[in-house]
Amino acid sequence: MTQVISVVQEKGGAGKTTLLTAIASLMVEDGAKVAVIDTDPQRHLESWAKKDQTDLDWLYEENDEKLIPTVKALKKSEQTYDAIFIDTAGFKSAMAMHAIAAANLILIPSKANEADAKGAKRTYSHVQSVAETMEKEIASFVVMMDVDTNTNITEAITDALDAQEIPRLRAMCAHRTGFKEMTSTGAGPQGSAKRSAQSVLADMQGRGLISYYRSDAWQKSA
Template sequence: MAGTVITVAQQKGGAGKTTLAVNLAVALLKRGASVALLDTDPQGSLGRWFMTRRETLGEAGLEFSTSSAWGVSYEVEKLKKLVDVVIIDTPPKVDSDLRPALREADMVLVPISASLVDLWATEGVLDLARREGKLPKLVLNRVKRGTRLDAEVRTAAEQLEGELIAPVLAHRVVYAETLGQGLGVVEAVRRGPAHDEVEALLDVLFARS
């Protein structure tokens, strides 16, 4: 795990990039890993979460940095010397600015919110990742299990040039609530389905037996 770089990318805004990034980061912390978050999105949602976390807990417990698209390589080089895992949150667009974050990644995660519009937007990310020699892992987000749309999106996602991850993140209020508190769902007072979803995702990404 040492020095692993995870890039979270998606062309469609609102797909859950920041939610995925922070929940993976917090879950990794809970497992004893050291983590850094790198925000390359000018909207700064990840930075606001980090500052809220400091206000809530007093100490964030992880490293945080920001970067322009073309400063990614420099920041990643520094952060990899400090932590086990670097997680990069990227802007909701697909152009040459995304390439440095993809190039640095050991693992590319593409969250797909449960809609066909999000699915269509994914193709641009996958194409750019392929040009950088990366095979992204697709994570279904805001899933409403048992619905016709869920089945349609899942079937269509299986046809994309990426690895569809079995664990999904369901449509749950707790993800938004904890994000607004500067926390991850695994830090919620009571363990619940969202906690188990994030842990299952982490198990698959890092192949814990």
């Protein structure tokens, strides 16, 4: 089955494009067939994908009403995609609503600060209301991004999210230069950034959220 994973967060700059490109490229490295759809007018995802360093199919969709037909066409195409990722802009929009409706998994990145955590909470509520309207279950998880393990701020933020019963992956993307370098290289994360992103994918797989990721492959190479 093709997994449709939308990365959504109403607060800008929380790490949507970073998270998406990191995990999509690791899945590709592991042999998955992946498509990515950029819906953000800033086209950051597209400029990463255009560097052609990662073997995936990418497209840009600017019309919110065409997003779901585009996803359906990709699912029906001769290419059997293991995963279709959708990147969104950092504000609440009709496009974000369609991206939520198109997906069976939502990732909500949040850096360890109050503004991102509030954005994550609002985004989670938005996902819940779309799911209720559509009468379907949409799994959604906050993913902590750019985490500095030497401070207590992350714990304060994650405790607050947990107290509000907002589902969250235990694995986090640490603050690593390797994540920033992806923008200029067009490749996946390297070094310790790679290991950090791999832990996020392994967490997703452990929860049965993704069907394609052979964690044994990276355990051998780590």
